[in-house]
Structure formats: structure tokens, C-alpha cells
Amino acid sequence: MQVEVYVQNYLNEYSQSESIKIEDIHIPITSQTWENWFNCWLEILQPSISSTANYEIGLRLTNDSEIQELNAQYRQQNKPTDVLSFAALEVDSPIPSEALASMPLYLGDIVISIDTAQQQAQKQGHTLLTELAWLASHGLLHLLGWDHPDEESLERMLKQQVKLLKSVGISIDIE
Template identity: 85%
Template structure:
């Protein structure tokens, strides 16, 4: 199993750069690192996704202004947010096996505001890298049908995020 991650930012489309610049902030994560993380996470979550030889995910790193526009357009909340997910699969909708054998399964798009991620990282006392991984794992879970309409489901989702981050070697302390 392999995942193709299409990383773009709002300033340029240099997905192979050593780091991606968002405004005045350089993200410490390369396109290859993103790909490795998503591969590890999908391997860990294999039982939660339709089996396919390959998967595709779009990842856009942006600023508060652009994510606010998307949040207003798609969620009717005219304010910045940290991460948005746009799932391509319907939950509990079967995918024909002949499609899975012949083409990558497109899971959807994740949009992360690096501005908000930077603020949250400082507030939480961890690195931007940790916060971006946290937000990406949250977005991925949403692409796979996870949701958190109540405290109990939110706690399950956050615990799964901790597991995913540990799986790629990032330790995070969070109280439940």
C-alpha cells in the first residue's frame, strides 16, 4: 500500500521543497515526510478504510485568511479554523473492488492553517511540527468517517490521534 500526498501551499506549488513557507513561517515538514506520515497512519488504520493498492490525499497548507473563506463557504462559519477536511468517500458506501485494483482510492482533501497551527503550538507548548502532525491526523480521521458530535466521540478521536502521532515517533501529552 502506498499513499500519494499532494502538498501545496497558498504561495507556491513547490511540493518538493525542503520546507514550505507560509507567510513568514516555514513549516518544518517536507512533502516526503508528509507522504511517510500518511503511509504510516493508513497502515495503522487499515481496518477502517476500504482496501486498495494505493490511496490519494490532497493537503493544502494555507493562512488564516484563506481558511476563513473556506470555513465560511462550506461550514457557514465566518472565522478562521485550524483544519478542514473534505472527504471524497461516503461513509459506509461500498467502493467497487475493480476500481480499487486499477486506480488509487482518492480519500479527499485536508486544509490546514499554518497561522493557527503556529498559535496553537505556542499555546500548547510544543513545536509547529507536532501541531501540524496533530492537525493532519485529525483531518485524516475525518476523511475516514470519524466525527466528534459529542464529548465521548471527541475523546475517542483524540486518543486515536495520540496513537497515530506515537506511531510516527511524535509524543504528545494530552489530558482527557
């Protein structure tokens, strides 16, 4: 199985910004790192998703201003948020087997605000890298049809995120 992650990275624009400096990220998050993480996570989650040899995911790392626009446009909430997911497939929609064999399955797009991620990382007492991985795993689960309309489903989703992060060597405690 192989995942192609198309990363649109807003980080370079931060080098001129007072918010986050590139050097504040001690471990660079390259496109290859993202692909490795998503590959690992999809291996773990594969029993619950359509089996195919290749997947595609769009990942946009952005700022609060842009994510607020998206949040207002698509969720009618005119405020920044940490992560948005735009699933390409309907849950339980059949996918022709010939399509699975011939081309990557496009799962959708994940958009993460680095501004909000940095604030949350500081509040939680962990690194920006950990927070970005946490938010990306959350976004991936949404792409795969997970949701958290109640406390019980949120708890299941958070436990799954802990498992996904642990699989890539990131430890996180949830309260």
C-alpha cells in the same frame, strides 16, 4: 500500500511574512515526510477502511485568511479554524473491487491554517511540526468518517490521534 499526498504548500509565502519564518520550522516537512506519515497512519487504520493498494490525499497548508473563506463557504462559519477536511467518499459507500485494484482511492482534501497551528502550538507548548502532524491526523480521521459530535466520540478520536502521532515518533499529551 502507498499513499500519494498532493501538498500545496503556502510556507514559501511566509518567508516574506512577519508571522512565521521558514527557519522557525526546525525539521522541514517535505512532501515525502507527509507521505510517510500518511502511509504509516493508513497502515494502522486500514482494518477500518476499504483495502486498496494506493490512496490519494490532498493537503493544503495555508493561512487564516484563506481557511476563513473556506470555513464560511462550506461550514457557514465566518472565522478562521485550524483544520478542514473535505471527504471524497460517503461513509459506508460501496467501492467496486475493480476500481480498488486499478487506481488509487482518493480520500479527499485536508486544509490546515499555519497561522492557527502556530498559535495553538505556542499555547500547548509544543512545536509547529507537532501541531501540524496533530491537525493532519485529525483531518485524516475525518476523511475516513470519524466525527466528534459528543465528548465520548471526541475522546476516542483524540486517543486515536495520540496513537497515530506516536507511530511516527511524535509524543503529545492531551489534557
